[in-house]
Amino acid sequence: MLKILFPVSNVHMMVDPESIGVAGVKFFENLVKMNAKVRVPMITDPRGVDLDYYRPLGQTEEMADIERRTIKACSSMGILMTNTCVNYQTIMAPLYGEHLAYGDTGVVIYSNSVCGARSNFEGGPSALAAGA
16 A cells, blocks of 8 residues: 655644543643644644633633643644634635645635645644644
8 A cells, every 4th residue: 555645834733622621731731841843834723712701601610721721732832823713814825736734624625625725634633743
């Protein structure tokens, strides 16, 4: 079987406290302890917790803590905390023929169909690996 890995020019990783939980944030924190840094530009979606208004929304202190720790760990690795749902349009627009590693199905469809870039849907760990 032929296996080919393509270098990517930018990465989008989906990460929020509900999806990663305590285990996910500990994984990120361990990477930070090992001085891990992303090598290509990498963005992530808006936060899953509004840190200024989470209590009235019924979100827990534990979720807010996971969010804070995730932001700190991702920022330490050089991941851009873009805080927008359209970061692929406003911050790092996909270019024709560009190879990407994107972790949001809508972004993948837009990139492949509208921009002519190339990406599969990448889950958080594989998107992170693509940026390392």
